Amino acid sequence: xxxxxxxxxxxxxxxxxxxxxxxxxxxxxxxxxxxxxxxxxxxxxxxxxxxxxxxxxxxxxxxxxxxxxxxxxxxxxxxxxxxxxxxxxxxxxxxxxxxxxxxxxxxxxxxxxxxxxxxxxxxxxxxxxxxxxxxxxxxxxxxxxxxxxxxxxxxxxxxxxxxxxxxxxxxxxxxxxxxxxxxxxxxxxxxxxxxxxxxxxxxxxxxxxxxxxxxxxxxxxxxxxxxxxxxxxxxxxxxxxxxxxxxxxxxxxxxxxxxxxxxxxxxxxxxxxxxxxxxxxxxxxxxxxxxxxxxxxxxxxxxxxxxxxxxxxxxxxxxxxxxxxxxxxxxxxx
Amino acid sequence: xxxxxxxxxxxxxxxxxxxxxxxxxxxxxxxxxxxxxxxxxxxxxxxxxxxxxxxxxxxxxxxxxxxxxxxxxxxxxxxxx
Numbered sequence: 044x045x046x047x048x049x050x051x052x053x054x055x056x057x058x059x060x061x062x063x064x065x066x067x068x069x070x071x072x073x074x075x076x077x078x079x080x081x082x083x084x085x086x087x088x089x090x091x092x093x094x095x096x097x098x099x100x101x102x103x104x105x106x107x108x109x110x111x112x113x114x115x116x117x118x119x120x121x122x123x124x125x126x127x128x129x130x131x132x133x134x135x136x137x138x139x140x141x142x143x144x145x146x147x148x149x150x151x152x153x154x155x156x157x158x159x160x161x162x163x164x165x166x167x168x169x170x171x172x173x174x175x176x177x178x179x180x181x182x183x184x185x186x187x188x189x190x191x192x193x194x195x196x197x198x199x200x201x202x203x204x205x206x207x208x209x210x211x212x213x214x215x216x217x218x219x220x221x222x223x224x225x226x227x228x229x230x231x232x233x234x235x236x237x238x239x240x241x242x243x244x245x246x247x248x249x250x251x252x253x254x255x256x257x258x259x260x261x262x263x264x265x266x267x268x269x270x271x272x273x274x275x276x277x278x279x280x281x282x283x284x285x286x287x288x289x290x291x292x293x294x295x296x297x298x299x300x301x302x303x304x305x306x307x308x309x310x311x312x313x314x315x316x317x318x319x320x321x322x323x324x325x326x327x328x329x330x331x332x333x334x335x336x337x338x339x340x341x342x343x344x345x346x347x348x349x350x351x352x353x354x355x356x357x358x359x360x361x362x363x364x365x366x367x368x369x370x371x372x373x374x375x376x377x
Numbered sequence: 378x379x380x381x382x383x384x385x386x387x388x389x390x391x392x393x394x395x396x397x398x399x400x401x402x403x404x405x406x407x408x409x410x411x412x413x414x415x416x417x418x419x420x421x422x423x424x425x426x427x428x429x430x431x432x433x434x435x436x437x438x439x440x441x442x443x444x445x446x447x448x449x450x451x452x453x454x455x456x457x458x
Contacts, residue, residue, distance in 0.1 A: 091417065268422045269438050276426055307419045 052184030059228020060174070060377045061123070061188075061220040064116030065344040066109040067331060068100035068198070068214035077210050080203040088210060093306020097213035097332025099198040106137055106196040107148060109216035113340075114153045114190055120377075121188070121220040125154035128220075129186025132176055133162045134169025134193045134336040136365070137200055141250075149192065159186075166244075167302045167364025168234070169193050169336035170217065174360075175232035175370060177221035188222040193336030200246070202262040208244070209263060211305060213332025217340025219377075227375075230289030233281050234370035243269050244365045270367075274308045278363050279315040281371050285359060289373035296322045297356030297376065298346055302363055303328035303338035323351050335364065343376070352376055379458040385432065385451045392427045393447075396420050406448035414447075434458060 073096050074085040088094060100109065110133065118125050131153075133146035146160035165172040170193030177189035194216030201209035221229070244265035248258030278301075286292060293299075299322055301309050306328055313324045327342035334341060339360050346352045354376050361371035380388070390404035399414055410416045416424070421444075425436050428450070434457040436444075444450045 091419065266438075268418055268441065271419055271422050272426060272438065275423075305419075311423060 054184050055182050055223045057224040057227045058178045058181040058221055059224035059226075060374055061222050062117045062120035062377050063340055063344045063347065064113040064118070064120065064218040065341050066112035066116075066216045067341065068098040068109070069104050070099045070101055071096050072099050072213075077203065081206045081210055083206070083210070091305075091307070092211055093309075093326065093329055094211060094332055096330050097211070098215060098330070099332075100196050100214040106135065106139075106194055106214075106216070107145065107152065109196070109214065110145070110149050110192050110194040110218070111152050113194065113216040113218035114149065114192055117190065117218040117220050118153065121222070123188055123220065123222070128155040128158050128188050128190050130177070130180055130189045131155055131158050131160035132173045132189060132191050133160070134165060134173045134191070135162060135195055136164060136166050136169075136335060137195045137197055138162060139199065145194075146192075153190075155190065165336075165362075165368045165370070166366060167304065167335045167338065168362035168366065168368040168370045170339045171232065171360060171362040171370030171372060172234060172368070174219065174221065174229060174372060174374070175234055177219075178229040178232070181221055181223055188220055190218060190220055192216060192218045193338075193340055195335045195337050197263065197335060200262050202247070205262060205264060207267050208265045211333040212263065213334045215331065215334040215337040215341050217337045217344060219340055229375075230285065230373040232370055232372040233285045233288060234368075236369070237273075237367045240269065240273065240367045243273070243367060271305070271308060273367060274304060274363055275311045275315060278361060278369060279312060281363075281369055282312065282316055282359060282361055285361065285371035285373060291357060291373055293317065293322060293359075294319050295357055296359055296373075297352045298323040298325060298343070298358040300325040300339055300343045300346070300358050300360045302361065303331065303342055304333055304364070336362070338362075347376060380432070380455070382451055382455055385454050386447070388431055389424075389428060389447065389451060389454070392424050392431060396423050396427070404447055406446065406451060408447050409445055410447065410450075428454060432458065
Protein backbone atom coordinates (compact mmCIF):
# COMPACT_ATOMS: atom_id res chain seq x y z
CA UNK A 44 0.00 0.00 0.00
CA UNK A 45 1.54 3.30 -1.02
CA UNK A 46 1.78 6.15 1.42
CA UNK A 47 -0.44 9.14 0.54
CA UNK A 48 1.24 12.43 -0.38
CA UNK A 49 0.73 15.13 2.22
CA UNK A 50 -0.89 18.43 1.49
CA UNK A 51 1.23 21.47 2.26
CA UNK A 52 0.40 25.14 2.31
CA UNK A 53 0.32 26.78 -1.08
CA UNK A 54 2.64 29.73 -1.03
CA UNK A 55 1.90 33.28 -2.03
CA UNK A 56 4.56 35.31 -3.79
CA UNK A 57 4.22 38.71 -2.15
CA UNK A 58 2.75 40.42 0.91
CA UNK A 59 2.04 43.99 1.92
CA UNK A 60 0.67 46.11 4.73
CA UNK A 61 -2.96 46.83 3.89
CA UNK A 62 -3.70 49.39 6.57
CA UNK A 63 -2.71 50.85 9.92
CA UNK A 64 -4.66 51.78 13.03
CA UNK A 65 -3.61 53.90 15.99
CA UNK A 66 -4.67 54.69 19.53
CA UNK A 67 -2.86 56.95 21.96
CA UNK A 68 -3.27 57.49 25.68
CA UNK A 69 -6.10 59.89 26.55
CA UNK A 70 -3.97 62.18 28.72
CA UNK A 71 -1.50 64.80 27.48
CA UNK A 72 1.35 64.93 29.99
CA UNK A 73 3.67 67.95 29.81
CA UNK A 74 7.30 68.10 30.88
CA UNK A 75 6.33 70.39 33.74
CA UNK A 76 3.92 67.71 34.95
CA UNK A 77 6.78 65.24 35.48
CA UNK A 78 9.87 67.41 36.01
CA UNK A 79 9.53 67.77 39.79
CA UNK A 80 10.39 64.24 41.00
CA UNK A 81 13.47 64.11 38.73
CA UNK A 82 14.60 67.60 39.69
CA UNK A 83 14.50 68.68 36.06
CA UNK A 84 12.81 71.24 33.81
CA UNK A 85 10.84 71.54 30.61
CA UNK A 86 13.91 72.96 28.88
CA UNK A 87 16.22 70.14 30.03
CA UNK A 88 13.78 67.44 28.93
CA UNK A 89 13.18 69.08 25.53
CA UNK A 90 16.89 69.45 24.90
CA UNK A 91 17.77 65.89 25.95
CA UNK A 92 14.82 64.10 24.37
CA UNK A 93 12.89 66.35 21.98
CA UNK A 94 9.70 65.55 23.87
CA UNK A 95 7.26 68.42 24.43
CA UNK A 96 4.37 66.28 25.62
CA UNK A 97 3.78 62.55 25.94
CA UNK A 98 0.44 60.75 25.75
CA UNK A 99 -0.45 58.51 28.66
CA UNK A 100 -3.53 56.48 29.43
CA UNK A 101 -5.73 57.22 32.43
CA UNK A 102 -6.39 54.47 34.95
CA UNK A 103 -9.56 53.37 33.20
CA UNK A 104 -8.01 53.12 29.72
CA UNK A 105 -6.27 49.74 29.49
CA UNK A 106 -3.64 48.40 27.14
CA UNK A 107 -6.35 46.13 25.72
CA UNK A 108 -8.72 49.09 25.13
CA UNK A 109 -6.06 50.85 23.06
CA UNK A 110 -5.16 47.66 21.17
CA UNK A 111 -8.81 46.98 20.31
CA UNK A 112 -9.30 50.53 19.10
CA UNK A 113 -6.18 50.49 16.88
CA UNK A 114 -7.04 47.01 15.55
CA UNK A 115 -10.62 47.94 14.67
CA UNK A 116 -9.37 50.94 12.70
CA UNK A 117 -6.85 48.81 10.79
CA UNK A 118 -9.45 46.12 10.05
CA UNK A 119 -11.99 48.68 8.81
CA UNK A 120 -9.41 50.43 6.61
CA UNK A 121 -8.24 47.11 5.16
CA UNK A 122 -11.82 46.36 4.16
CA UNK A 123 -11.67 42.83 5.49
CA UNK A 124 -13.92 40.94 7.87
CA UNK A 125 -12.22 40.13 11.20
CA UNK A 126 -13.18 36.49 10.74
CA UNK A 127 -10.72 36.39 7.80
CA UNK A 128 -7.77 37.12 10.11
CA UNK A 129 -5.60 34.02 10.21
CA UNK A 130 -3.25 35.07 13.03
CA UNK A 131 -3.02 37.75 15.70
CA UNK A 132 0.45 38.82 16.84
CA UNK A 133 0.66 41.19 19.77
CA UNK A 134 3.99 42.72 20.69
CA UNK A 135 3.99 44.14 24.19
CA UNK A 136 6.04 44.23 27.37
CA UNK A 137 3.26 45.72 29.50
CA UNK A 138 0.47 43.14 29.36
CA UNK A 139 0.01 42.67 33.10
CA UNK A 140 -0.45 38.89 32.99
CA UNK A 141 2.40 36.42 32.48
CA UNK A 142 -0.26 34.20 30.92
CA UNK A 143 -2.65 33.97 29.16
CA UNK A 144 -1.56 36.11 26.24
CA UNK A 145 -2.86 39.55 25.39
CA UNK A 146 -3.23 38.38 21.77
CA UNK A 147 -5.83 35.70 22.55
CA UNK A 148 -8.04 38.19 24.36
CA UNK A 149 -7.56 40.76 21.60
CA UNK A 150 -8.49 38.19 18.92
CA UNK A 151 -11.71 37.45 20.78
CA UNK A 152 -12.57 41.12 21.34
CA UNK A 153 -12.18 42.09 17.67
CA UNK A 154 -14.08 39.12 16.26
CA UNK A 155 -11.08 37.10 15.09
CA UNK A 156 -11.73 34.14 17.45
CA UNK A 157 -10.55 31.32 16.82
CA UNK A 158 -7.50 32.74 15.02
CA UNK A 159 -4.14 31.57 16.40
CA UNK A 160 -2.89 34.34 18.65
CA UNK A 161 0.36 34.93 20.48
CA UNK A 162 2.43 37.65 22.12
CA UNK A 163 6.01 38.48 21.33
CA UNK A 164 8.49 40.03 23.72
CA UNK A 165 10.92 42.08 21.70
CA UNK A 166 10.20 45.45 23.32
CA UNK A 167 10.81 48.38 20.99
CA UNK A 168 11.76 46.04 18.12
CA UNK A 169 8.52 44.10 18.60
CA UNK A 170 6.39 45.64 15.87
CA UNK A 171 9.08 45.06 13.23
CA UNK A 172 9.49 41.51 14.54
CA UNK A 173 5.71 41.14 14.14
CA UNK A 174 5.76 42.42 10.57
CA UNK A 175 8.55 39.95 9.75
CA UNK A 176 6.46 37.09 11.12
CA UNK A 177 3.28 38.29 9.42
CA UNK A 178 5.10 38.55 6.10
CA UNK A 179 6.35 34.97 6.52
CA UNK A 180 2.93 33.63 7.56
CA UNK A 181 1.17 35.28 4.60
CA UNK A 182 3.72 34.30 1.96
CA UNK A 183 3.96 30.74 3.23
CA UNK A 184 0.19 30.45 2.92
CA UNK A 185 -0.35 29.77 6.63
CA UNK A 186 -2.62 32.80 7.04
CA UNK A 187 -4.39 35.00 4.52
CA UNK A 188 -4.45 38.06 6.76
CA UNK A 189 -2.41 38.71 9.89
CA UNK A 190 -3.09 41.38 12.48
CA UNK A 191 0.10 42.79 14.01
CA UNK A 192 -0.22 45.01 17.06
CA UNK A 193 2.45 46.87 18.98
CA UNK A 194 0.92 48.21 22.16
CA UNK A 195 2.10 49.41 25.54
CA UNK A 196 0.80 50.97 28.70
CA UNK A 197 4.27 51.87 29.90
CA UNK A 198 2.94 54.28 32.51
CA UNK A 199 2.09 51.23 34.65
CA UNK A 200 5.82 50.41 34.81
CA UNK A 201 7.52 53.74 35.45
CA UNK A 202 9.16 55.28 38.48
CA UNK A 203 8.51 59.03 38.62
CA UNK A 204 11.92 59.55 40.28
CA UNK A 205 13.86 57.62 37.61
CA UNK A 206 16.05 59.86 35.45
CA UNK A 207 17.07 57.19 32.94
CA UNK A 208 13.93 56.42 30.95
CA UNK A 209 10.61 56.89 32.76
CA UNK A 210 10.17 60.52 31.75
CA UNK A 211 10.38 59.55 28.06
CA UNK A 212 7.59 57.04 28.13
CA UNK A 213 4.04 57.18 26.80
CA UNK A 214 1.13 54.83 26.15
CA UNK A 215 -0.50 53.71 22.92
CA UNK A 216 -1.13 50.98 20.40
CA UNK A 217 -0.51 50.68 16.68
CA UNK A 218 -1.98 47.97 14.46
CA UNK A 219 -1.37 46.70 10.94
CA UNK A 220 -3.13 44.24 8.68
CA UNK A 221 -0.73 42.26 6.50
CA UNK A 222 -2.04 40.22 3.59
CA UNK A 223 -1.27 38.85 0.13
CA UNK A 224 -0.16 41.20 -2.63
CA UNK A 225 0.34 41.22 -6.40
CA UNK A 226 3.56 43.20 -5.99
CA UNK A 227 6.32 43.18 -3.32
CA UNK A 228 5.26 45.21 -0.27
CA UNK A 229 7.57 44.08 2.53
CA UNK A 230 11.31 43.62 2.04
CA UNK A 231 13.37 40.91 3.72
CA UNK A 232 13.81 41.81 7.39
CA UNK A 233 17.18 42.46 8.95
CA UNK A 234 16.69 41.42 12.55
CA UNK A 235 18.60 40.03 15.46
CA UNK A 236 19.53 40.34 19.09
CA UNK A 237 22.52 40.94 21.33
CA UNK A 238 22.00 39.34 24.71
CA UNK A 239 25.48 40.40 25.84
CA UNK A 240 23.75 43.70 26.68
CA UNK A 241 20.72 41.97 28.22
CA UNK A 242 20.70 44.30 31.22
CA UNK A 243 21.28 47.59 29.36
CA UNK A 244 17.55 48.29 29.28
CA UNK A 245 14.72 46.49 31.01
CA UNK A 246 12.91 46.03 34.28
CA UNK A 247 14.53 47.01 37.56
CA UNK A 248 13.70 43.67 39.23
CA UNK A 249 12.12 40.28 38.59
CA UNK A 250 8.72 39.15 39.83
CA UNK A 251 10.47 36.64 42.10
CA UNK A 252 12.39 39.46 43.78
CA UNK A 253 9.09 41.30 44.22
CA UNK A 254 7.51 38.19 45.75
CA UNK A 255 10.43 37.72 48.13
CA UNK A 256 10.27 41.31 49.26
CA UNK A 257 13.78 42.09 48.05
CA UNK A 258 12.57 44.55 45.42
CA UNK A 259 9.85 47.10 44.89
CA UNK A 260 7.37 47.06 42.00
CA UNK A 261 9.56 46.55 38.90
CA UNK A 262 9.87 49.57 36.61
CA UNK A 263 11.81 50.33 33.46
CA UNK A 264 15.46 51.38 33.63
CA UNK A 265 18.25 51.84 31.12
CA UNK A 266 21.93 52.56 30.80
CA UNK A 267 21.24 55.54 28.62
CA UNK A 268 24.63 56.14 27.06
CA UNK A 269 25.28 52.50 26.25
CA UNK A 270 21.86 52.25 24.63
CA UNK A 271 22.34 55.56 22.79
CA UNK A 272 25.65 54.40 21.34
CA UNK A 273 24.19 51.08 20.22
CA UNK A 274 20.98 52.63 18.92
CA UNK A 275 22.83 55.04 16.67
CA UNK A 276 26.03 53.42 15.47
CA UNK A 277 24.92 49.79 15.39
CA UNK A 278 21.47 50.60 14.04
CA UNK A 279 22.94 52.67 11.22
CA UNK A 280 24.57 49.46 10.02
CA UNK A 281 21.26 47.60 10.33
CA UNK A 282 19.42 50.36 8.46
CA UNK A 283 21.98 50.32 5.63
CA UNK A 284 21.74 46.54 5.45
CA UNK A 285 17.93 46.73 5.32
CA UNK A 286 18.11 49.11 2.37
CA UNK A 287 20.62 46.85 0.66
CA UNK A 288 18.60 43.65 1.02
CA UNK A 289 15.50 45.55 -0.09
CA UNK A 290 17.36 46.57 -3.23
CA UNK A 291 16.77 50.29 -2.72
CA UNK A 292 18.72 53.34 -1.60
CA UNK A 293 17.83 56.09 0.85
CA UNK A 294 17.03 58.23 -2.20
CA UNK A 295 14.14 55.90 -3.09
CA UNK A 296 12.43 56.37 0.28
CA UNK A 297 9.50 58.61 1.16
CA UNK A 298 10.09 58.21 4.87
CA UNK A 299 12.26 56.78 7.61
CA UNK A 300 10.30 55.62 10.61
CA UNK A 301 12.59 54.66 13.45
CA UNK A 302 11.56 53.56 16.90
CA UNK A 303 10.71 56.83 18.62
CA UNK A 304 13.25 56.42 21.40
CA UNK A 305 14.63 59.92 21.74
CA UNK A 306 14.91 62.75 19.21
CA UNK A 307 18.68 62.80 19.64
CA UNK A 308 18.87 59.15 18.52
CA UNK A 309 16.49 59.80 15.61
CA UNK A 310 18.41 62.87 14.44
CA UNK A 311 21.82 61.25 14.80
CA UNK A 312 20.64 58.13 12.95
CA UNK A 313 19.28 60.30 10.13
CA UNK A 314 22.55 62.22 10.03
CA UNK A 315 24.68 59.07 9.94
CA UNK A 316 22.48 57.64 7.19
CA UNK A 317 22.87 60.89 5.22
CA UNK A 318 19.13 60.92 4.60
CA UNK A 319 18.27 63.00 1.51
CA UNK A 320 16.18 66.11 2.15
CA UNK A 321 13.06 64.81 0.44
CA UNK A 322 12.85 61.85 2.84
CA UNK A 323 10.54 62.56 5.79
CA UNK A 324 12.02 61.53 9.13
CA UNK A 325 9.27 60.56 11.58
CA UNK A 326 9.40 62.57 14.81
CA UNK A 327 6.16 61.48 16.45
CA UNK A 328 8.04 61.34 19.76
CA UNK A 329 7.67 65.11 20.16
CA UNK A 330 4.01 64.90 21.14
CA UNK A 331 3.57 61.16 21.84
CA UNK A 332 6.69 60.20 23.79
CA UNK A 333 8.43 56.84 23.55
CA UNK A 334 5.77 54.12 23.35
CA UNK A 335 8.10 51.13 22.80
CA UNK A 336 6.45 48.54 20.52
CA UNK A 337 3.75 51.02 19.50
CA UNK A 338 6.05 53.77 18.35
CA UNK A 339 6.79 52.68 14.76
CA UNK A 340 3.16 52.10 13.70
CA UNK A 341 1.98 55.21 15.58
CA UNK A 342 4.61 57.34 13.86
CA UNK A 343 3.86 55.90 10.42
CA UNK A 344 0.13 56.33 10.97
CA UNK A 345 0.68 59.98 11.92
CA UNK A 346 2.71 60.65 8.75
CA UNK A 347 -0.03 59.13 6.59
CA UNK A 348 -2.84 60.96 8.39
CA UNK A 349 -1.10 64.32 8.14
CA UNK A 350 -0.44 63.79 4.43
CA UNK A 351 3.33 64.16 4.89
CA UNK A 352 3.75 60.87 3.06
CA UNK A 353 1.52 59.18 0.51
CA UNK A 354 0.26 55.65 0.21
CA UNK A 355 2.43 53.66 -2.18
CA UNK A 356 5.71 55.31 -1.18
CA UNK A 357 8.55 53.39 0.45
CA UNK A 358 9.42 53.64 4.12
CA UNK A 359 12.32 52.19 6.04
CA UNK A 360 11.07 51.13 9.47
CA UNK A 361 13.44 50.12 12.22
CA UNK A 362 12.78 49.09 15.81
CA UNK A 363 15.43 48.59 18.49
CA UNK A 364 15.49 48.17 22.22
CA UNK A 365 15.53 45.81 25.18
CA UNK A 366 17.14 42.44 24.56
CA UNK A 367 18.93 44.02 22.98
CA UNK A 368 16.77 43.31 19.95
CA UNK A 369 16.42 44.97 16.59
CA UNK A 370 14.44 44.61 13.37
CA UNK A 371 14.23 46.63 10.16
CA UNK A 372 12.51 46.33 6.83
CA UNK A 373 11.45 48.52 3.92
CA UNK A 374 7.70 48.56 3.37
CA UNK A 375 5.30 50.05 0.85
CA UNK A 376 3.19 52.56 2.75
CA UNK A 377 -0.43 51.43 3.00
CA UNK B 378 52.71 56.85 13.61
CA UNK B 379 51.24 57.96 16.93
CA UNK B 380 49.89 61.50 17.05
CA UNK B 381 51.23 64.04 19.51
CA UNK B 382 49.15 65.62 22.25
CA UNK B 383 48.73 68.79 20.16
CA UNK B 384 47.65 66.85 17.10
CA UNK B 385 45.07 64.89 19.08
CA UNK B 386 43.82 68.12 20.67
CA UNK B 387 43.39 69.72 17.24
CA UNK B 388 41.53 66.68 15.93
CA UNK B 389 39.32 66.46 19.00
CA UNK B 390 38.53 70.20 18.75
CA UNK B 391 37.27 69.62 15.21
CA UNK B 392 35.01 66.81 16.41
CA UNK B 393 33.66 68.97 19.25
CA UNK B 394 33.05 71.82 16.81
CA UNK B 395 31.22 69.54 14.40
CA UNK B 396 28.93 68.18 17.14
CA UNK B 397 28.28 71.35 19.15
CA UNK B 398 29.34 74.36 17.08
CA UNK B 399 31.84 75.38 19.79
CA UNK B 400 34.83 77.22 18.25
CA UNK B 401 37.89 74.98 17.96
CA UNK B 402 40.02 77.57 19.81
CA UNK B 403 37.74 77.24 22.84
CA UNK B 404 38.53 73.54 23.14
CA UNK B 405 41.56 73.66 25.42
CA UNK B 406 43.18 71.03 27.61
CA UNK B 407 42.02 72.43 30.95
CA UNK B 408 38.39 72.95 29.89
CA UNK B 409 35.74 70.73 31.44
CA UNK B 410 33.35 69.20 28.90
CA UNK B 411 30.30 69.78 31.07
CA UNK B 412 31.13 72.82 33.23
CA UNK B 413 33.06 74.96 30.72
CA UNK B 414 31.88 73.75 27.32
CA UNK B 415 28.31 72.86 28.38
CA UNK B 416 28.41 69.55 26.52
CA UNK B 417 25.70 67.12 27.63
CA UNK B 418 26.16 63.38 28.03
CA UNK B 419 24.56 62.48 24.69
CA UNK B 420 26.77 64.90 22.77
CA UNK B 421 29.71 63.56 24.75
CA UNK B 422 28.93 60.03 23.58
CA UNK B 423 28.72 61.25 19.98
CA UNK B 424 32.12 62.93 20.40
CA UNK B 425 33.55 59.74 21.88
CA UNK B 426 32.35 57.59 18.97
CA UNK B 427 33.69 60.06 16.43
CA UNK B 428 37.01 60.20 18.30
CA UNK B 429 37.22 56.39 18.27
CA UNK B 430 36.76 56.50 14.50
CA UNK B 431 39.16 59.34 13.88
CA UNK B 432 42.00 58.15 16.10
CA UNK B 433 41.49 54.41 15.74
CA UNK B 434 41.19 53.82 19.49
CA UNK B 435 38.61 52.18 21.72
CA UNK B 436 37.12 54.25 24.53
CA UNK B 437 35.03 51.92 26.75
CA UNK B 438 31.61 53.25 27.86
CA UNK B 439 32.64 53.00 31.53
CA UNK B 440 35.71 55.16 30.83
CA UNK B 441 33.66 58.06 29.43
CA UNK B 442 32.59 59.30 32.87
CA UNK B 443 36.27 59.70 33.82
CA UNK B 444 36.94 62.04 30.92
CA UNK B 445 36.14 65.25 32.78
CA UNK B 446 38.37 67.66 30.90
CA UNK B 447 39.50 67.91 27.29
CA UNK B 448 42.99 67.06 28.60
CA UNK B 449 41.66 63.80 30.13
CA UNK B 450 40.30 62.80 26.73
CA UNK B 451 43.43 63.85 24.84
CA UNK B 452 45.69 61.96 27.25
CA UNK B 453 43.50 58.85 27.10
CA UNK B 454 43.62 58.89 23.29
CA UNK B 455 47.36 59.52 23.16
CA UNK B 456 47.98 56.59 25.54
CA UNK B 457 45.56 54.31 23.70
CA UNK B 458 47.12 54.80 20.26
